[in-house]
Amino acid sequence: MHILSRLTFTSGCPSKCICASDLLSCTKVSLTNVPENLPATSASMDLSHNSIASLRDDWLANIPHLHILRLSHNRLKSLSVGAFRNATELRHLDLSSNHLQTVQMEFFQTLFRLEELLLYNNFITYVEEMAFNRLANIRKIYLSWNNLTSFAFSSMQNLTNPHLRTLDLSSNKFAELPxxxxxxxxxxxxxGLYLHNNPLTCNCALFMLLSHWEHRGFSSVLEFSQEHTCLYMGKRRAVVRILKSQSGFDNCSVGLGQHIPDPGLKVLVGKRLMVTCNTSLPQENTTFLWISPAYDFIFPPGNSNQSFKIHPNGTLEIHKAQPWNSGVYLCIAVNRRLSYNATHEVNITVHFPKPEESFNTGLTTLLGCVVSLVLVFIYLYMTPCRCFRCCLKPPQTPSPPQESSAQSSILCGTPPATEGPNSRKAGASRHVVFLEPIKEGRVEKHPKILQLRTDSDSASSVFSDIPIVQT
Structure with missing residues (x-):
């Protein structure tokens, strides 16, 4: 007790906490907030088993050498963008057994040296697609015992420096697996991808996948073979052990030794693509070589125009994919210490965006302008006769104009001309006459005439009896 009191009241150590050299322990002391004036020398900090509900921004700014941080068994519901902004040296972060609901990329974007991230036993329902892509040295991610129904597995392909060896997604709520x-x-x-204890629906694709992993000796399947179950016909009471029984997979014809080819990768034109050299060789003492579809050898660090780059772990980076980059790429990994080499093939397809993706707002605006212009021309030159009955009646002696009709225009078609010395010849044309607005009770001497060229055989006979307007 005497020793505990001496440690508790050491200079610079928060009340109720224990400080020893570079260690700080504040477990089970009923904290509701993070203590003020944390020791700057702390390399390991334990704040677990308290009632901390939030973390203020930059609270780790004065602890530059912090490597281990334990915040499990608290009441954290969400994290702010600046909660871990200054923890650039952090290696181990334990946020398990809290009330977290989402995982966003902004939470851990500055943790470049983080190796272990514990998020199990929360209420997480959503993990942002790029949430872990900034974690250049991450090795273990634990997301078990949450409420996840989906996960962006494809985002794991584009890790900057993939050292990831454990991704625990067991005991969630996955009903389907991509x-x-x-x-x-x-x-x-x-x-190290753990998927056991999920309510997956039984299907042949799932059976083939796990059978193939078992045949290859993957630890994630061999260590939990009994816990890999699925629901037959989606019924919760019909639980089937996938690797121990053929019940529910009677129509699945796959042998344990059958190879399941990995599907190819797809990328949009102009986008970056990271292609992993999928071999079982360790990264240490292993050299990598890639062969392109054009049979060009790509040696580290890449080609001369920097369109290809080979990372130290063998990952091939295609800077800006082009259509001619499509094809089968071959990775050759050689480990001289083990006197062993391995190869891996990847089929890459570079494609353009779908039509609906490329139909942007600018093109829509241009099309709208064109349609508007067409409608204007139609209105100006093909406006129907406003007084159709008037157009069909023979000309009569004009009566004094009314005020209301003096401002209107009449559109009429000319019929075939009658024979006569002053008559017009009937041809393959029709004439449309626009009369100027009537002014002061008389017709202007020079009406505007517009000639529309149409096929005489297909011209409508509606206006065939309309007389020519003489000027």
Whole structure:
């Protein structure tokens, strides 16, 4: 007790906490907020088993050497963008057994050295697609015992420096599994991808996937073979052990030794693509070489025009994919210390956006302008006769004009001309006459005449009896 009191009241150590050298322990002391004036020398900090509900921004700004931070068994519901902004040296972060609901990329974007992230036993329902892509050194991510129904497996392909060896998604609420996305993951991720204890619906694709992993000896399947279950016909009472029984997979014809090819990768034109050399060789003492579809050899660090780059772990980066980059790429990994080499093929397809994706606002605006111009021309030159009966009646002696009709125009078609010395010849044309507005009770001497060229055989006979307007 005497020793505890001496440690408790050490200079610079928060009340109720224990400080020893570079260690700070504040467990089970009923904290509701993070203590003020934390020791700057702390390398390991334990604030677990308290009632902390939030973390203020930049609260770790004065602790530059913090490597381990434990915040499990608290009441954290969400994290602010600046909660871990200054923890650039953090290696281990434990946020398990809290009330977190989402995981966003902004939470961990500055944790470049983080190796272990514990998020299990929360209420997480959504993980942002790029949430872990800034974690350049991450090795283990634990997301088990949450409420996840989906996960962006494809985002694991584009890790900047993929050291990930454990991705625990067990004991969630996955009903369906995107087999194609999961199959395309690197072998070192699939070896530590834990998917057991999920209410997956039984299907042949799932059976083939796990059978293939069992045949390859992946730890994630071998260590939890009993817990890999599925629901037959989606019924919760019909639980089937996938790897121990053929019940529910009677129509699935796959042998344990059958190879399931990994699907190819697809990328849009102009986008970056990271292609993993999916071999079981360790990164240490291993050299990598890629061969393009054009049979060009790509040596580290890449080609001369920097369109291809080979990372130290063998990942091939295509800077801006072009259509001619499509095809089968071959990775050759050689480990001289083990006297062993391995190869891996990847089929890459570079495609353009779908028509609906490329139909942008500018094109829509241009099309709208064109349509508007067409409608204007139609209105100006093809306006129907406002007084159709008047057009069909023979000309009569004009009566004094009315004020209301003096401002209107009349559109009439000319019929075939009658024979006569002053008559017009009937041809393959029709004439449309626009009369100027009537002014002061008489017709202007020079009406405007517009000639429309149409096929005489297909011209409408509606205006065939309308007399020519003489000027």
């Amino acid at each position: 087999v194609e996305e999961v199959s395309s993951l690197p072998a070192f991720i699939k070896n």
